[in-house]
Amino acid sequence: MREISSESITAALAEMCIEANHYLTPDMEAALKKAGDQEVSPLGKQVLSQLRENLKIADEETIPICQDTGMAVVFVEMGQDVHITGSSLSDAINEGVRKGYTEGYLRKSVVSDPIERVNTKDNTPAVIHYDIVPGDKFKMTLAPKGFGSENMSRIFMLKPAEGIEGVKNAVLTAVGDAGPNACPPMVVGVGIGGTFEKAALLSKKALLREAGSHSDIPYVKDLEIELLDRINKSGIGPGGLGGRMTALAVNVLTYPTHIAGLPVAVNICCHVNRHSVREL
């Protein structure tokens, strides 16, 4: 049994909060650059160039890449041969978020109750998803999620007979309804199958996949390519000001489902599709 201290988890997560909010991952930077090269609208090109300038300033002056530093979503892959010493794993993660957001001077956006809405003042609690895996590895992925784009996300419980065309319509409807509100160019995460909540989780996990990569499943890869092309013909464009580059990537994950259903979830992320990964 491998032991990992709760202190090391807290310290890693605090660093990850600061890192994810200050630096976009290389795949997202490359996707933004490519979008700038491919955009045809002068205004769209200008918006994309301003977004890249914003990233450069954030890097040079160590300021967050967006004022909405998000709600901390943490994916944990924990080997069944790992034992956490010290505090509970959830407490260690939340302490890391608290430390990262307070010591990193990141905006605190979390309220303790969805109706009473009192700010917790340290951006906790995080939303944590646990996967127990074989072996003794311990991996955390932090994805701070801004709510401009989160609010535009949708779930559709389709009938099986609606098939792949129904899936395409669902994704295009969600993106069309999002329009400028999701701070395009977007990354579109799609979860197909499972149950209501499994589809939603798949769509969020899909956002973590490298921009520009594709599914290994041939029909899913074709779906990703077709949807990206159709979204980029919608005319929404960078910043919603018109142009070709409405989305940088469409990432789709699938899972077995029930004979009577076809759940489709669309989790939209903006151009700051932030994440930071650590293995301890």
Ligand code: SF4
């Ligand atoms: S949707 Fe993204 S880019 Fe827009 S304000 Fe929120 S975090 Fe920032």
